Amino acid sequence: MKLGSSAGQYFKEVGDLAARNQVFNPKELWEKARKGNKKAEIALIENNLRLVFPIAKKYQKYGIELSDLIEEGNLGLIHAIKKFNPRRNTKFSTYAVYWIKQFIRKAVEENSKDIRIPTYIWENLRKWIKQWESLHAQFGRYPTVTEMTHKLNLSAKQIQNIIETIEMFHSIKSLETPIDENGELFVKDVITDKSLKTPDSVITSSKLHDDMLKALNKLNARERSILNMRYGLMDRQSFTLEEIGKKLKISKERVRQLEKRALYQLKWIAHKMNLV
Structure with missing residues (x-):
């Protein structure tokens, strides 16, 4: 039409x-x-x-x-x-x-060579990256989108603009690509420190962390606890099957069975949530 x-x-x-x-x-x-x-x-x-x-x-x-x-x-x-x-x-x-x-x-x-993104969005993006690195160091894990939003005090629309910008970021092939309305700001200007994560990995990490929490919260308390301890999902500290068994006062084999069931459940939930 x-x-x-x-x-x-x-x-x-x-x-x-x-x-x-x-x-x-x-x-x-x-x-x-x-x-x-x-x-x-x-x-x-x-x-x-x-x-x-x-x-x-x-x-x-x-x-x-x-x-x-x-x-x-x-x-x-x-x-x-x-x-x-x-x-x-x-x-x-x-x-x-x-x-x-x-x-x-x-x-x-x-058509990425023709992309021009408003400067104010990139300014918010810079703030996002800086704050993400700060919270990541503070928490020892990826900060969630909710935590980032609260800390930056940005509106829902501003956050959406940042997320949409990041989703397109991987399409820009060269660091010399101009990205602002006046052709004066380049991709390389956004990433000022090679030690920083790239913007797309920053936002993806936050979004995936939020999605993971939503999926985990649909498991029962024991399944959630086992996966958290086994894979260090919350604090990056992981435990062996034997260590988890001692904490929960169950056998190593029982932990293995519960882990397997929890992973199956998590995969099914993630599929239902269109995460996989």
Whole structure:
């Protein structure tokens, strides 16, 4: 579909397409689409086009036309529809958003030489990296996004801007790439000390730590305790099976069995949370 002159026009066009398909049962549409029915596939695409615009809009600051970003996002949506299995206990919108972002990011990466990121975002990024290193040294572990947000006193929108910037950081191929609006700030200026972690590893570490905590909290207390001690998840200090057994007053073999069960549970939970 063609992009209208405004967001309102775009959503009106998308809404009209979705309304046209309301006569179809969603479950039937998926069944037909999985069997190769092109009309059902098109109906599913039209029903979910609304997912693309908000994501494309966020990446507009990287210097690519919104219409091009939407086109890439639409390709991601089509890919998601072809790959999605409605029998799995996963919401399609969550699955689709992942692929829409992947396709849009790829387009941004391919045009990375033209990226211009507002200076204020990079200033916040510098603060983020400096604070991350400070908390990492203080805690002896990766600080969580929540801890970083509290310490920096930044708004949710500012944090989101930093995270989006980091997610695109790996696409910049050269340290000499200009990244600010005036072409005066370069990637090398952001990383002033080679001993510092790169920005993408900093934010990824924080996000993964948060996700890990969420997954661990879904285990029972004993399983969580065993994994924490076995792998040093919280304080970087790990223990042998025998040492854990003595602490919990159970046999070494029993610790091994509980560890195996906990890891299986954690993998299943992570899968349900779309972490793996």
